[in-house]
Amino acid sequence: MKDDITRIIEHGDWTRDNLVRVLGMQDDAALEVLRAAAEAMLLDKVGAGVSLRGLIEFSNVCISDCLYCGIRMHNRQVDRYTLSDDEIVESARWCAEKGYGSVVLQSGERRDARFVDRLVANVRAIKQATRSERQPEGVGITLCVGEQSREDYQRLFEAGAHRYLLRMETFSPALFARIHPAHQHYETRRACLKTLREVGFQVGTGVMIGIPGQTLEDLADDLLAFRTLDIDMIGMGPYIPHAQAAMPAEWPVAPVEARLDLAFKMIGLARLMLGDVNIAATTALQALDPVGRERGLRFGANVIMPQVTPLSVRKQYTLYDGKPCLEDSAGQCATCLEGRIASVNRFIRYHSWGDSVHFAQRNGLAAEPAEPPSGLRHLALRADKIIKLHLQQD
Numbered sequence: 001m002k003d004d005i006t007r008i009i010e011h012g013d014w015t016r017d018n019l020v021r022v023l024g025m026q027d028d029a030a031l032e033v034l035r036a037a038a039e040a041m042l043l044d045k046v047g048a049g050v051s052l053r054g055l056i057e058f059s060n061v062c063i064s065d066c067l068y069c070g071i072r073m074h075n076r077q078v079d080r081y082t083l084s085d086d087e088i089v090e091s092a093r094w095c096a097e098k099g100y101g102s103v104v105l106q107s108g109e110r111r112d113a114r115f116v117d118r119l120v121a122n123v124r125a126i127k128q129a130t131r132s133e134r135q136p137e138g139v140g141i142t143l144c145v146g147e148q149s150r151e152d153y154q155r156l157f158e159a160g161a162h163r164y165l166l167r168m169e170t171f172s173p174a175l176f177a178r179i180h181p182a183h184q185h186y187e188t189r190r191a192c193l194k195t196l197r198e199v200g201f202q203v204g205t206g207v208m209i210g211i212p213g214q215t216l217e218d219l220a221d222d223l224l225a226f227r228t229l230d231i232d233m234i235g236m237g238p239y240i241p242h243a244q245a246a247m248p249a250e251w252p253v254a255p256v257e258a259r260l261d262l263a264f265k266m267i268g269l270a271r272l273m274l275g276d277v278n279i280a281a282t283t284a285l286q287a288l289d290p291v292g293r294e295r296g297l298r299f300g301a302n303v304i305m306p307q308v309t310p311l312s313v314r315k316q317y318t319l320y321d322g323k324p325c326l327e328d329s330a331g332q333c334a335t336c337l338e339g340r341i342a343s344v345n346r347f348i349r350y351h352s353w354g355d356s357v358h359f360a361q362r363n364g365l366a367a368e369p370a371e372p373p374s375g376l377r378h379l380a381l382r383a384d385k386i387i388k389l390h391l392q393q394d
Contacts, residue, residue: 001030009037014227014273019220023265031265038268038300045276046302050346051354052337053142053280054095054103054330055305057317058083058122062108064146065181066169068208070242070318071108077244081313082107085118089125091308091330092139096130098334099350102140104165104305109146116152119145123159140353142204147192153199163355164196165204165235170211171225172218179211179247193229202359204233204278209266210259211239212251219262223269226277232356233277233303234270237284238263240320256288264299271300276357278303287322294344303354304341306333 005025008018022034042048059082060071071078083091092103103126105119123141130138142163143156153164168189170176176186196203207222208214226234238259241247263285270279281301285292293304308330309317315326325333341348352368360367 001025001027002033005030005033009033009272012272014223014269016217016220016224019223019269020216022269023216023219023262031261034265034268034272035299038271039298041271041275042300042302046278046357048346049302049349049352049354050297050341051102051278051303051349051352052100053303053305053354054092054098054100054139054308055106056083056088056091056103057106057309057314058088059107059110060313060317061110063111064109064184065246066184067179067181067246068169068211068239068242068320070244070320071316072246074246075244079316081316083310083313085122085125087310088122089129091310092126093129094330095308096132096135096139099134100139100306101135101350101352102142102163102354103308104142104144105161106144111146111148111152116148116155119143120155120159123156123161127160134351135353140355147189150195150199153192153196153201157199157201162200162202163204163233164201165206165233166192166196167206167235168193168225169206169208170214170218171207171222172214175211175214175218178213193231197230202232202356203229204235205229205231206234206236206280207266208239209236209263210254212247212253214239219266223266223273226270227273230358230362231274231277232359233279234274235280235282235303236263236266236270237282238288240284240287240322242318242320260285260288260292264295267296267301268299274358276361278354278356278358280305283307283324284320286324287320291340294340297341297344297346304337306330306337308333 005022025031060078061080061082062071062073065073095103126141127138141161142165143161144165173186193203193205209219241253267279279301280303281293281296285296289295307325311329338348355368357367
């Protein structure tokens, strides 16, 4: 299998059959070839820098009823909250002062006028409050607030948000229907990805890995969908159950190690297939493995989203059980991440929006400089050299 995956990587032969084969492999040596190649691709196309997105989960009120989610509309056991405007802006200001460079505004899904009006106002206020000599245009803003109308996407973009993450969770219409109520439609959500691109956003999406009933073919199709849609950024992680979710108890959940194994393979394959996109090492990886985010970085991820949601409400925004960092202050999270990132020979890109190189290339824009500290310049080796070094060690 090791020779096979080396050949697939060298030829970029990412057919559905080959993707299924790699996803199903249980050969440690072959997995390390995948990992080393993905890391090499990352360093060649994007660099060793890790971009931080301060995560502000500003409301857990939601009108959707996704079966897998801990804040679904019909979970009556969760305490609902919405941060005040001042709390949202102050959280973003803290990120700017720490040098994070970007924030993510995430919430449960709502589409009413009051919600959108407040969000537009908050985006504008954040841009104004976070301007500095280092970042004269303020922090970068990613939104993760679900399906909206074209008009509202346009308003949010014009207010100053420029990246949007809309996770599909799966690109299989049948599996999507299985884990969502009938009134939530696959076609509607996928159409939103097209609308976001047309409005001008850098567009991100992602999937859950290890959903009960999901096949390796489904995951291969997810990867091919990322490529077909020309996605700019990807956020995906292992499926983790929640005690108050509505997934049927009889649906079997794969063992933790199996879900993690697939998650790391998906990150590595996405990096090899797509080259210069942004890929997040998600918190869900750390929920199942204490060093899960570090492992995600080594498989080709280049974005981490540290928690800055106020501690007073953080436990009310749990999409799955076992979410880490629920009791750590934003400052503790910042210190912890510095050590985690350095432990895998990577560095934080402070005071940088960390925009997708892929988006810049597609639109003829200059990518942000990402010069590593002098001690890490060796990480700029080209991918072919790193792969050869790895194979020689074996």
